[in-house]
Amino acid sequence: xxxxxxxxxxxxxxxxxxxxxxxxxxxxxxxxxxxxxxxxxxxxxxxxxxxxxxxxxxxxxxxxxxxxxxxxxxxxxxxxxxxxxxxxxxxxxxxxxxxxxxxxxxxxxxxx
Amino acid sequence: xxxxxxxxxxxxxxxxxxxxxxxxxxxxxxxxxxxxxxxxxxxxxxxxxxxxxxxxxxxxxxxxxxxxxxxxxxxxxxxxxxxxxxxxxxxxxxxxxxxxxxxxxxxxxxxxxxxxxxxxxxxxxxxxxxxxxxxxxxxxxxxxxxxxxxxxxxxxxxxxxxxxxxxxxxxxxxxxxxxxxxxxxxxxxxxxxxxxxxxxxxxxxxxxxxxxxxxxxxxxxxxx
Numbered sequence: 001x002x003x004x005x006x007x008x009x010x011x012x013x014x015x016x017x018x019x020x021x022x023x024x025x026x027x028x029x030x031x032x033x034x035x036x037x038x039x040x041x042x043x044x045x046x047x048x049x050x051x052x053x054x055x056x057x058x059x060x061x062x063x064x065x066x067x068x069x070x071x072x073x074x075x076x077x078x079x080x081x082x083x084x085x086x087x088x089x090x091x092x093x094x095x096x097x098x099x100x101x102x103x104x105x106x107x108x109x110x111x112x
Numbered sequence: 113x114x115x116x117x118x119x120x121x122x123x124x125x126x127x128x129x130x131x132x133x134x135x136x137x138x139x140x141x142x143x144x145x146x147x148x149x150x151x152x153x154x155x156x157x158x159x160x161x162x163x164x165x166x167x168x169x170x171x172x173x174x175x176x177x178x179x180x181x182x183x184x185x186x187x188x189x190x191x192x193x194x195x196x197x198x199x200x201x202x203x204x205x206x207x208x209x210x211x212x213x214x215x216x217x218x219x220x221x222x223x224x225x226x227x228x229x230x231x232x233x234x235x236x237x238x239x240x241x242x243x244x245x246x247x248x249x250x251x252x253x254x255x256x257x258x259x260x261x262x263x264x265x266x267x268x269x270x271x272x273x274x275x276x277x278x279x280x281x282x283x284x285x286x287x288x289x290x291x292x293x294x295x296x297x298x299x300x301x302x303x304x305x306x307x308x309x310x311x312x313x314x315x316x317x318x319x320x321x322x323x324x325x326x327x328x329x330x331x332x333x334x335x336x
Contacts, residue, residue: 045180047162048190050162050191051187051190051191051193054158054191054195076160
């Protein structure tokens with residue numbers, strides 16, 4: 001139950017999280033899932049990033065490129081495109097606008 | 113890296129999976145590859161990413177279910193929904209090439225058969241194009257229906273705990289046999305209509321050779 005509420009809340013903002021990770025440095029799928037995990041977003045089943053990556057690619061927010069990885073073999077690394085940078089800025093601005101009143105309402109309720 | 117290379121690499125890497133993970137991944141792979149309307153390049157790229165991820169996870173002690181969830185069909189459908197469609201431009205030469213190869217080989221085999229049989233029996237080298245086209249259409253219809261049926265049966269058998277392979281095989285066999293019977297009956301009783309011309313063994317081999325050469329040449333040209 002808790003898990004499903006969390007993953008539902010996450011659904012809307014996951015695109016933004018994925019874009020933000022890729023913005024820091026280009027990553028391939030496995031790296032991306034490990035980074036999301038280490039940030040604390042363990043709710044994302046690792047596989048779910050792939051439909052997201054495909055959609056972001058289709059919409060031109062990221063692009064993939066085959067490159068040799070640190071461990072050797074070729075991996076498809078994802079880079080943020082110009083459109084991707086703009087989209088991330090928009091998502092961050094929207095998140096700020098949303099999170100402030102939501103925090104006040106849901107968390108401030110107890111303290112007030 | 114093009115799709116063909118990715119497929120070869122995929123075949124090699126898949127051998128490193130545990131039997132359990134291999135079963136899960138192979139279902140996913142077949143199910144996605146059977147979506148012919150999708151871009152082959154993009155499909156193979158994401159399949160390679162999933163395989164790499166699974167191999168990395170396997171090293172860390174994870175299983176396919178841990179990584180991709182316990183609903184492989186649902187996961188595959190999500191991927192399919194996001195994969196871009198293959199461009200029509202690439203489908204036409206693909207099917208054109210297959211048809212060209214079939215016609216080319218048919219003409220060559222016909223030519224050699226007539227050459228070999230003519231000393232022993234009288235062969236009819238007269239061809240009625242209108243009748244031939246009708247028969248060819250019936251054969252094409254039969255082949256397409258059978259292929260579509262078999263692919264449907266394969267798709268249905270994926271992600272199932274227990275396979276109904278025997279039942280599916282019998283169904284496919286019966287349909288193929290019935291279709292073949294229809295083709296033979298049509299070929300036997302098709303009236304000889306329309307204009308006719310003499311199509312000798314050497315003309316047949318020559319024609320088939322030219323078709324195959326064009327096909328081979330365009331393949332070389334496209335891969336350059």
